[in-house]
Amino acid sequence: MMPEPTGATAAAQRIRKRHFLMSAASYLIIGMLLVYVQQSHILDITPILLYTLLAAALTVNIAFYVVISTGLNTRLNDPSLTLAQVITAIALLMALTYVAIELKGLILTGYLLIFLFGTFYLQVHQFLILTIFAAAGHGLVILLLAFSPGRPIHLQTELMYWVALVAILPCFAVLCGDVSRLRKRSYATHRQLKTSEARYRGLHDNMTDASVLLDLQGRILTANAAFLAIVGIQDVRNLSRYPFVDLLHPEDRLAWQRQLGAVDRADRTSMAYLKIIDRDEQVREMECKTSFVGEAGDVTGLLMTLRDMRITRKLKTQIADSYKELEQAKSFTILGLAKLTEFRDKNTGDHLERIRGYTRILATQLATLPNYADHITDRYINDISVSSVLHDIGKVGMPDTILFKPGPLTSEEFEIIKQHALLGGEAIEKTEGLIQGESFLNLGKIIAYCHHERWDGSGYPMGLAGEEIPLAARIVALADVYDALTTRRVYKDAIPHEAARAIIVAEKGRHFDPDVVDAFCACDDQVRDLARKAG
Incomplete structure (x- = not known):
């Protein structure tokens, strides 16, 4: 056992x-x-x-x-x-x-x-x-x-x-x-x-980073091994012979002496950036946290903890680069899933690119409105434009006889095709559950589930109404309908931009969110130009 x-x-x-x-x-x-x-x-x-x-x-x-x-x-x-x-x-x-x-x-x-x-x-x-x-x-x-x-x-x-x-x-x-x-x-x-940050915050306790204690004249009373290794002091028994100011770069010495002279007026803790000359005569930029110590309210010395800024910059740069590469990989993963539909319909690739463009235009326009300014950030705009391509991922599970039928669908066939919203949303949701931490597929799941909901509650699959419908789905819903109207499908011809615009305006408050329709009208020229270029 x-x-x-x-x-x-x-x-x-x-x-x-x-x-x-x-x-x-x-x-x-x-x-x-x-x-x-x-x-x-x-x-x-x-x-x-x-x-x-x-x-x-x-x-x-x-x-x-x-x-x-x-x-x-x-x-x-x-x-x-x-x-x-x-x-x-x-x-x-x-x-x-x-x-x-x-x-x-x-x-x-x-x-x-x-x-x-x-x-x-x-x-x-x-x-x-x-x-x-x-x-x-x-x-x-x-x-x-x-x-x-x-x-x-x-x-x-x-x-x-x-x-x-x-x-x-x-x-x-x-x-x-x-x-x-x-x-x-x-x-x-x-x-x-x-x-590294935890070490810096706990320097006084664990003494793992450079730390030095000075008297009010700026003489070194004690220092840890990290500080001594940086400046190259070996005579640890006579540290008071080494004024701290002599270890600073000439450009910082006057400012440091002024700070030392203002001890009585200073805050108990201060942060500064100092350049120190190390044992190899090289200049090191250090982040310096100074705490004024004493007894009975009298300042008797300065405890300084120093951290090499090169380490911080290097780590932050590495994280920023890794984050950027991860964001690109996430986008490629989403696009890879969406590309599946291209193998069912050669026109789908163009449709997905247009949906991305229309979605970005609408979200950017909505961001100018006070009610949406806090919610629709630059990152949100990027995320929704990338995730919008997953809106019809569920159609890969639909029979070809229904998906490519040249004429109107029967009521039974329409009930089957309506299932693509649930299929797509559930597929992404189950995949999302296998990913540790916050999933980058969440927005795509919401869009797949809800892009056929209507503002008046007559949509599917859940019959949501008004602001019950997630904002991302309300935006993609209009973009999807506009593209369907202005492009040729197996069961219909394309109609002009002006006619599509009139239909969308007529559906304001019924099919579409009124704010999204207003945003669509406000960026009418951009939408028309994109439709013309894509066509």
């Missing part, structure tokens, strides 16, 4: 169990969706194969749960079991491909979501090995189906999807690996800076 884990190990196990349960919940949702699809005869899926696949998924999840619950995973090189879970998920997805290859859009999404699960645990080379495994396995499934009697497939179409998988997975693998590497580096650098 294994001993109960304690301390950091127990905390890590709780996190691993929570992540596993989130993953298991994803399996449950997908399983229920497949059963619904099979029972509703939306797709022709053999019951025996389907339930065999579900039983295999259940068995695998039970096995993982037992391993984590008993602590057996702590004996492994990868106690998080991330690599094992990803390999297993890919294998199950291959089996799903064999059972229901008609769900190819959902299957492609599944590969990317599986990769995203390992974003913050696996390394680039592991992702590339998984890419080869996934591509080879998916290709093998296609070959098995091609030579299986009673399972007719369009080989050319399936090969096209396989080529798409081979093209996108390596790029996504590198991006996921880079996100993992950058996140670890950013965390390490952040921890280093925090540690």
